[in-house]
Amino acid sequence: MKVVIVGAGEVGFHIASRLAMENKDVVVIDHDPEAIKRLSESIDVQTVSGSGSSPAILEEAGIREAEIMLAVTDSDEVNLVACLMADILSPTTKKLVRLRGADFESYHDAFKENAPHIDTVINPDIEVVRTIERLMSVPGAVDVGEFADGRIKFVGVYLEPGSRLDGVRLSDLPSVLKDDRPLIAAIVRDDQLIIPRGDNHLRAGDLVYFISEEKNLFKHLSIFDKHASPVKRVLIVGGGRIGYRLAKTLEGNSIACKIIEKRATQCDFLAERLERTVVLHGDGSDQNLLVEENIHDIDLVVTLTGDEETNILSSLLAKRLGAKKTITQINKFSYFSLMSTIGIEQVVSPRLSAINTILQHIRRGKVLSAVSIKGEAGEVMEALALPTSDIVSKPLKKIAFPKGSMVAGIIRDETIIIPGGESVIEPDDRIIIFATRKAIPGVEKILAVKLEYI
Structure with a gap:
């Protein structure tokens, strides 16, 4: 996959860094020599010095061969002109643009439907307010995401000293919490993301991510000593x-x-x-x-x-x-x-909100949404199980998921399944996958369509 990024600021830098680590072909355009120098010294990507709104510069960056172009400079106008030029030079390239100005807000749909055709408009300000609303609605949470139209929540909470779960091995959770318990999908400890197994222990100070149906959310929060406190x-x-x-x-x-x-x-x-x-x-x-x-x-x-x-x-x-x-x-x-x-x-973070929105459009396979965990330690993705992918029609325990990844939920029509080893993903199921950054390329591979040769 070739990706052209217009803008080497914080968003462009970190998207380029993440994609380079996944061995994608990345070209970054920026007119600021210092930004280009910083990028070149830190990341193994190609760089082009100049304005991303210039057709000659886009040609030099290889826009005609790019699957995706991201226009993420700090100037809405430059981003829009870059998309216009890219649409003329390479109509099949998917174009994502960051627009922050309120004047453009009522025209987002028009940009998608008219020339220049823009596949996705990202407004970080809107996304940040939505994030704040989610954090307000979930007491004690430091991270909140939604899947299946809000019916499934993934929540990050700190495990407090003195908690009854401090020191508990995950395989022992059924005996400690009985039947009604959340699925613990990830643990962040000392800035390291752990996709847990049964022999992992919980420790005070851990940032624990769990999956919960919305109807059970407050019950599951109380397990971590987080109780409802309405914001007035x-x-x-x-x-x-x-x-x-x-x-x-x-x-x-x-x-x-x-x-x-x-x-x-x-x-x-x-x-x-x-x-x-x-x-x-x-x-x-x-x-x-x-x-x-x-x-x-x-x-x-x-x-x-x-x-x-x-x-x-x-x-x-x-x-x-x-x-x-x-x-x-x-x-x-x-x-x-x-x-x-x-x-x-x-x-x-407005920049992190922009990155999260961009990620779901870059991932291979039918990724519906993707959210960073603890900054950049990993991701949680919601994806559609394609009929010809490697993950359908066999028990999860027989699928060679990359180390550092796990299926944390399966949504089938209106049914939400918290999976076990015998669970089978069926075509067109929506699945939730937690993955460390290193595991993401492998996850993309198993989500992608498997080609059959005759």
């Missing part, structure tokens, strides 16, 4: 695009909301457009302001400024002053591994 009052630090979008969403859900924003002109913008949200002109890292606004009564503080350091400081300060829960926006991937160490568990 929210404080947003940062009134930019995402903060404004989140406040509008919360107003629609009748949740009391306040926004703290530094820029006076942006405060005026917010006050004119929000109906019930209280807009405060100030600094979200100002302790006196937080105390004045009764931070100890706030159920959730969401820090969404454009500066990671401000978001981190504001979240830590809010927790110290009594806020029950915080969600922190981070863009630099190098910060992710530090967050739990300093006491920040719930993190969202």
Whole structure:
């Protein structure tokens, strides 16, 4: 598979890194010499210096041979022109574009239906707000994903010291929890992703991912000592695009909301457009302001400024002053591994949201959705079992799944199956697979159509 990526920023860099590790043919275009140098020194990919909106540069990058083009620069206009040029030069190349501007939002469907034909439009701001909503709805979770139209949840929670599951071997879970228990699909320990087997033990401090039907979610959360606590009052630090979008969403859900924003002109913008949200002109890292606004009564503080350091400081300060829960926006991937160490568990990232959306369109086989686990340690995928793939019509125990992967769920019509070794995947089943990064190429192979030669 050949992939052309326009833009060597954080999103382009990390998509290129991931695809290069999977031995895909990747070409990255960027006009910034420093970005190209960083990429060349870190990743084994081809690079082309120039604008991705230039037809000559796209030709040089080999757009005519590319299966996929990703336009992920920080400029919506450059991304759109790159797609237009790619559509002229290579109509069969699948085109994915990142668009963040609100002006383009009502035209996403038009881009798919008209020239330039764009297969997928990605708006990271929308995806981040959806992620925040999911985290708000699942108490104690640090990661939440949905499959089968929301009927299946995959949830990441930290195992607390003193938990009854601390030290328990997975094969002993039936005797500890009896019949009604979630399927533990992955464990992150010391930043390493483990696809567990029966002889693995749970330890306090583990980030445990489990699969649960929606109807059993809160029961399964209570097993990990996570109990429902409805969010009624929210404080947003940062009134930019995402903060404004989140406040509008919360107003629609009748949740009391306040926004703290530094820029006076942006405060005026917010006050004119929000109906019930209280807009405060100030600094979200100002302790006196937080105390004045009764931070100890706030159920959730969401820090969404454009500066990671401000978001981190504001979240830590809010927790110290009594806020029950915080969600922190981070863009630099190098910060992710530090967050739990300093006491920040719930993190969202527009760039990671964009990457998750891109992944499902790059994966071979009929992948319906793909979500990164713990930054980039691995993925959980929802895929359609194609009739001619290697995974259908035989028990799971007889399928040579790559080491570091497992089938965590099977959806057949309206039935949800938590599988065992004797379970059989039938054609057109939807399956959920957890995989470490190293196992992903092997998973793609078994998901792909098996060609029959005559």
